[in-house]
Amino acid sequence: MLDVRLSDRAFDPAREIAGFVSRVPDAGGVVTFLGQVRADHGVLALEIRHYAPMTLPGFQALGDTAVARWQLDGMLIVHRVGEMAPGDPIVLVAGASRHRRDAFAATDFVMDHLKGESWLWKRERTAEGWRWIEPRGQDHADRARWG
Amino acid sequence: MLDVRLSDRAFDPAREIAGFVSRVPDAGGVVTFLGQVRADHGVLALEIRHYAPMTLPGFQALGDTAVARWQLDGMLIVHRVGEMAPGDPIVLVAGASRHRRDAFAATDFVMDHLKGESWLWKRERTAEGWRWIEPRGQDHADRARWG
Amino acid sequence: MSGFARLVFLGRLEDLAGTAGLAVAPGPLDQVLAGLDRELAVALLDDRIRLALNGDLLTESGGITLVDGDELAFLPPVSGG
């Protein structure tokens, strides 16, 4: 079971997790990663732009890769697009597996690749106005972990 | 913020996660692990026994170690004791951090040590009756990952 | 003949173009770009900008000719973080 979605409005991570868990009764372990807009460094808003013909297929391909590489009962990727406020959820990734190592690895892998290879463009608004977020060297290092 | 609890009755993982996330507004990432009683191999019930003077202090010490080793905004450990049915949550571990790598590592670390070093004794009931669950060699290998 | 092709500008290119997309006359890409604001055209030709034609990433940007109904997207490096 692979469930990949873009959401242009706020989603409720707890409800998504509960829904996901209910669909993987045979899984012994469920690992989730929730990313949210940080409230700690003067960011007033975050905007994520996407390109429909590429962004969702890109996430779907990443999910397919994870499902092929690890023994998973299920995988969930939900990503916000549009404008968000501090504390808003940005991304929820969940992996369910019989043995917990698969769920940990798949979720970690998806996060490492989501950040650097997704077709998403982000800008932040601070007191000084909007500022585009540049690529980071760390993203390459994160992906290199997976050989 | 370190929150460590034993629960002798069923808990709601989604509600626990929502409560935890609301207490770490500055965290960019929250990783959770949920372990549940598997519904797939003839297990009708799982019982976990604990020893109050050692089990909770043991979990607390493990949480302290994780908090000291990684940069965390918060850490949650909730563990069931008593008798459970297939699909019931057994353990919920959550780590929140500014950078996601810390939350992943801390949660993974706690799970590797929870399973092998906690003062918990488990037995399963199948059609043939109750059977005690023995230590596994894999637990030692899991802990050895952390040097 | 004639009709329209569409250019799509992602990320900061949208701000630079002042619009998310632009209908243009079909034809060779060089010719299409020559009809745009010069600063925008230079930004679109930057080495780090990747191109996608009708949703498929292009490995080469040379020799493209847009036909009626084509959508050509200009993709700056994605954001980190």
Place this chain on the structure above:
Amino acid sequence: MSGFARLVFLGRLEDLAGTAGLAVAPGPLDQVLAGLDRELAVALLDDRIRLALNGDLLTESGGITLVDGDELAFLPPVSGG
């Protein structure tokens, strides 16, 4: 004098003992164990069983004497995952 010490049996030892705990007369552990069912006493002396006195894990099991109010727990290997 006298009073009671308490033995606590964890995991499968509880099933073997038929009870989670037992009040015993204080005294040297050897002497306490000698008063128990022989099969249970043998199981409690197994090398893999660890002991905790009043919640503290003991590194050595030799020379223990229980006094009034002590709680001695017998901890078999914990279960795997």
